[in-house]
Amino acid sequence: MLKKLKFKKPDTKNSFVTYGLLLVTFAIVKILFEAGKLSYMIKDLLVPLCVYAILAVSLNLTVGILGELSLGQAGFMCVGAYSGALFSNLLEEAIPQVLIRFPLAMIVGGICAAIFGILIGIPVLRLRGDYLAIVTLAFGEIIKNIFASVYLGLDANGFHVSMKTASDLNMDLDGEMLINGALGLNGTPRDSNFTIAFIVLFITTIVAYNFVNSRTGRAVMSIRDNRIASESVGINVTKYKLITFALTAFFAGVAGSLYSHNFSTLQASKFDYNLSILVLVFVVLGGIGSIRGSIVASILLTLIPELLRGSIGKYRMLIYAVILIVMMIVNNGDYFINLKEKISVKFSSKFKKTKKEVV
Amino acid sequence: MALLEVKNLGITFGGLKAVDNFNLTLEKGALYGLIGPNGAGKTTVFNLLTGVYKPTTGTFLLDGKELKGKKPADINKAGIARTFQNIRLFKNLSVLENVKVGLHNGMKYSTVAGIFRLPSFFKTEKKMDEKALELLKVFELDESADTLASNLPYGKQRKLEIARAIATNPKLLLLDEPAAGMNPNETNELMETIRFVRDHFDLTVLVIEHDMSLVSGICEEITVLNFGTELAKGKTDEVLKNPEVVKAYLGQ
Ligand SMILES: Nc1ncnc2c1ncn2[C@@H]1O[C@H](COP(=O)(O)OP(=O)(O)OP(=O)(O)O)[C@@H](O)[C@H]1O
Ligand SMILES: [Mg+2]
Numbered sequence: 001m002l003k004k005l006k007f008k009k010p011d012t013k014n015s016f017v018t019y020g021l022l023l024v025t026f027a028i029v030k031i032l033f034e035a036g037k038l039s040y041m042i043k044d045l046l047v048p049l050c051v052y053a054i055l056a057v058s059l060n061l062t063v064g065i066l067g068e069l070s071l072g073q074a075g076f077m078c079v080g081a082y083s084g085a086l087f088s089n090l091l092e093e094a095i096p097q098v099l100i101r102f103p104l105a106m107i108v109g110g111i112c113a114a115i116f117g118i119l120i121g122i123p124v125l126r127l128r129g130d131y132l133a134i135v136t137l138a139f140g141e142i143i144k145n146i147f148a149s150v151y152l153g154l155d156a157n158g159f160h161v162s163m164k165t166a167s168d169l170n171m172d173l174d175g176e177m178l179i180n181g182a183l184g185l186n187g188t189p190r191d192s193n194f195t196i197a198f199i200v201l202f203i204t205t206i207v208a209y210n211f212v213n214s215r216t217g218r219a220v221m222s223i224r225d226n227r228i229a230s231e232s233v234g235i236n237v238t239k240y241k242l243i244t245f246a247l248t249a250f251f252a253g254v255a256g257s258l259y260s261h262n263f264s265t266l267q268a269s270k271f272d273y274n275l276s277i278l279v280l281v282f283v284v285l286g287g288i289g290s291i292r293g294s295i296v297a298s299i300l301l302t303l304i305p306e307l308l309r310g311s312i313g314k315y316r317m318l319i320y321a322v323i324l325i326v327m328m329i330v331n332n333g334d335y336f337i338n339l340k341e342k343i344s345v346k347f348s349s350k351f352k353k354t355k356k357e358v359v
Numbered sequence: 360m361a362l363l364e365v366k367n368l369g370i371t372f373g374g375l376k377a378v379d380n381f382n383l384t385l386e387k388g389a390l391y392g393l394i395g396p397n398g399a400g401k402t403t404v405f406n407l408l409t410g411v412y413k414p415t416t417g418t419f420l421l422d423g424k425e426l427k428g429k430k431p432a433d434i435n436k437a438g439i440a441r442t443f444q445n446i447r448l449f450k451n452l453s454v455l456e457n458v459k460v461g462l463h464n465g466m467k468y469s470t471v472a473g474i475f476r477l478p479s480f481f482k483t484e485k486k487m488d489e490k491a492l493e494l495l496k497v498f499e500l501d502e503s504a505d506t507l508a509s510n511l512p513y514g515k516q517r518k519l520e521i522a523r524a525i526a527t528n529p530k531l532l533l534l535d536e537p538a539a540g541m542n543p544n545e546t547n548e549l550m551e552t553i554r555f556v557r558d559h560f561d562l563t564v565l566v567i568e569h570d571m572s573l574v575s576g577i578c579e580e581i582t583v584l585n586f587g588t589e590l591a592k593g594k595t596d597e598v599l600k601n602p603e604v605v606k607a608y609l610g611q
Pocket of ligand 1: 372377395396397398400401402403404444
């Protein structure tokens with residue numbers, strides 16, 4: 001299914017451009033934020049924007065670098081959101097320092113999601129074809145529905161779990177409701193903020209670039225380009241598929257934890273397949289295999305519909321659709337890919353010339 | 360002890376005996392040819408020897424170790440590398456990176472060292488670059504190191520496949536029609552290169568080829584396959600004069 005699409009290869013020079021762009025964007029937003037120039041709507045979007053970008057960058061590792069289709073981002077995010085939130089909720093008193101507790105909560109969310117990723121990946125990644133897409137889609141829906149029907153409470157007598165109703169918990173009156181069925185997570189400390197979310201996005205981006213530009217990343221891309229040739233030079237295909245998929249799940253879990261700490265209550269129904277497909281759209285429209293593209297697409301495609309809300313309300317979805325189509329053509333059409341290559345070749349040759357003249 | 364011993368190897372595809380009772384003994388350092396008309400089963404022999412297909416009968420040993428039933432990646436680790444008749448390069452990777460994938464098991468650092476850019480990453484990557492460039496030089500591909508593999512002309516793609524295979528440091532190299540699509544000049548150069556890598560990298564080479572000038576030029580001995588079975592075997596010039604062989608070729 002993905003074989004016909006063009007893959008872009010991120011290289012090291014490229015990665016530093018992305019880091020620079022990220023830092024500049026952060027600085028500008030931070031200044032506007034401090035100066036009080038941002039609307040409430042934008043302020044509320046800052047953490048979700050970083051979360052979406054993290055989801056897209058990590059999904060790109062599986063879709064763009066490994067060449068397998070996954071529709072499980074929402075499911076892994078859900079696992080990360082719940083496990084991270086529970087961790088913080090339970091250890092709020094034991095670890096009062098947010099700067100220690102919150103990173104731990106994100107790592108816990110990431111590891112729990114990665115474990116699910118490995119459990120799904122071991123049987124499914126051995127198969128050829130688009131089984132991964134089917135299984136991850138089902139996984140996401142199952143996880144969402146399970147979490148939406150769990151009631152979990154804590155009181156002096158310990159934990160109470162029920163799959164039916166809150167009153168089945170038989171808790172003491174002073175007990176605390178941790179997961180309230182369809183109403184979701186309850187009482188999560190609101191540890192997220194834009195700076196932390198940006199730092200996590202920045203780290204995710206560095207890890208993604210370093211992963212791709214390494215021995216492991218090359219092995220993964222060789223599987224994508226030609227599995228039979230890859231095996232013929234001694235690459236353990238299942239192992240590298242699993243590593244990539246687990247890394248994708250890990251960062252989806254981290255993003256989930258980041259997201260759940262942004263709200264004091266959060267419903268599992270947020271993590272439905274529409275979210276997974278939305279993230280896939282970010283990856284495809286940003287240019288499959290392009291990490292910078294994933295970030296830019298997730299930010300633009302989240303911001304634009306919101307910004308269009310006010311003035312030209314009626315035509316909002318029409319304009320959004322046109323933007324989607326234009327991005328698809330620009331990032332995946334042969335003509336524009338060739339054009340961009342020509343431009344970058346021109347630029348880099350100019351750059352080399354000036355360098356030589358200086359030396 | 361012989362490097363490669365193939366005993367009674369065979370495979371059937373839904374009733375069709377693609378290869379039947381195939382036997383071969385290769386001494387270390389040999390340059391051996393496998394020829395035969397289209398559809399004779401030559402590529403199938405390679406696919407059996409590299410684990411792409413599991414044989415229905417027989418077995419084969421490399422350096423006395425049985426490799427039958429092993430996975431392709433493990434067979435490569437044991438010392439057999441190959442090229443493909445229909446070129447299989449890593450198209451979206453550069454020429455250099457294609458060879459570096461071949462070096463994957465020979466020069467290692469962990470995934471974690473790669474992600475966190477530990478010293479072993481820089482050290483090993485540098486060694487890999489040097490080794491890969493050295494290999495590319497042998498095939499006069501070092502100038503194109505940064506080119507995308509898919510942008511190479513056809514003849515160079517075939518050479519890159521050989522370089523990538525040698526990068527895995529094999530004992531036995533299987534070449535499937537390496538001269539296909541090359542002109543006589545390129546073929547002559549290729550013959551020199553094959554001889555050179557055999558001596559330089561201590562290889563044993565088994566080559567499938569339709570180009571008789573290459574076969575008689577570099578192969579000391581050959582086997583002729585026809586309809587999946589061995590038609591003749593022995594010294595190259597003698598076998599090529601064998602009337603049965605001539606008939607098989609003219610008859611096609
Ligand atoms: N996977 C397969 N399934 C069914 N039949 C197959 C398969 N692979 C090969 N064959 C058949 O086995 C026979 C031998 O094919 P093979 O590719 O080995 O021939 P070859 O000697 O390499 O020919 P050529 O010179 O054209 O490359 C052919 O009849 C082919 O159709
Ligand atoms: Mg063949």
